[in-house]
Amino acid sequence: MDTLTAFAADKLAALDAQHLRRRLVATARAGGPWLERRGRRLLSFSCNDYLNLSQHPDVKRAAADAALTHGTGAGASRLVTGDHPLLEALERRLAKLKGTEAACVFGSGYLANAGIIPTFAGSADALFIDELAHACIWAGARLSGARTFAFRHNDAAHLAALLAEHRASARHALVATDGVFSMDGDIAPLDRLSAACAAHDAWLLADDAHAVGVLGGGRGTAALFPAARVDLQMGTLSKALGGYGGYLCATGPVVDLIKTRARTLVYSTGLPPSAAASAIAALDIVEADPALCATPLARARQFAELAGLPPAQSPIVAVVLGSAERALAASAALEEEGFAVVAIRPPTVPQGTARLRLAFSAAHAEADVARLAACVMRLRAA
Ligand SMILES: *Cc1c(COP(=O)(O)O)cnc(C)c1O
DSSP: OOHHHHHHHHHHHHHHHTTOOOOOOOEEEOSTTEEEETTEEEEESOOOOTTOGGGOHHHHHHHHHHHHHHOSOOOSBIIIIIOOHHHHHHHHHHHHHHTOSEEEEESOHHHHHHHHHHHHOOTTSEEEEETTOOHHHHHHHHHHTOEEEEEOTTOHHHHHHHHHHHGGGSSOEEEEEESBOTTTOOBOOHHHHHHHHHHTTOEEEEEOTTTTTTSGGGTOGGGGOTTOOOSEEEEESSSTTOSOOEEEEEOHHHHHHHHHHOHHHHTSBOOOHHHHHHHHHHHHHHHHOHHHHHHHHHHHHHHHHHTTOOOOSSSEEEEEEESHHHHHHHHHHHHHTTEEOOEEOTTTSOTTOEEEEEEOOTTOOHHHHHHHHHHHHHHHHO
């Protein structure tokens, strides 16, 4: 075996021994919240398609029409010839939804944070990041070369203490957090974080990947905290909006600087026109149907109440089970009952907090949520 292949094989064996190896499982969407995997039809509580818009006829037709009319790819980076007019139309819609001057779309949410953070922070600056923030925020932090401090999860007092200690020695300070935490489903206290930022002259970035389309009437977490100032409202088109791509909403100059400097925008091909068209169609539905937007949270609340868990704050509910082995066994048991619920293990979550992560959708029937809650109750007791 050559040394590269031997290295990979050893790594895999070590991961296997710790129950930490991950494998892709071919999965087809089978309409609504249904999936087909391993030859079985399963009811999914592991899709982020909160409004089921990836399956919506209007959204699908918008993508198909755009592909037929404009082709399947942007053909170049946006700064070269890839800036299709549909991208600018989508940016106007996102800015309107968020109430900001401007918006910029990216190839994905991950690429958005990997491009935004290094645009506004460099080696002379300091970053303050919630310890449970999404991997792409940490990736952006590393790329920036800025000094980086983690504050305790949702602890604005700890953030303020870190700012008091380290802000003065930095040129600029940027605070970054998830709006809704992707593995716990809780919400960042943007009012208190924003007050700490104001007191220490720091900028605030909130990642609304799991909030746009579902919280704050579809407008995201900043809409839940009207007094908070969120300078950089980032999110994704790939969850409740049912498609693919990322975005930033901010002031005109902030967005213009992104469009000339963010490396993940400058050196990466523009989104395909079909992705922009489907996102616009999805925003039409989000803006027209607040009851639809509110349904995933209502289902999550129903589940949490039936399962004896604290009230759900978002469409995501975590059932922490401890060891990776226990979480995998619970996931397998639920699959036997016809549910697709993935186990989330370290390093995605801290050691000893492996869990089932449930994502509720507007397409889930209340009776199915109740049946799932009964199964989860039995597994937690076992
Ligand atoms: C999913 C997710 C992202 C990444 O978005 P993609 O568009 O899937 O790359 C970023 N941040 C958070 C909090 C997420 O959950």
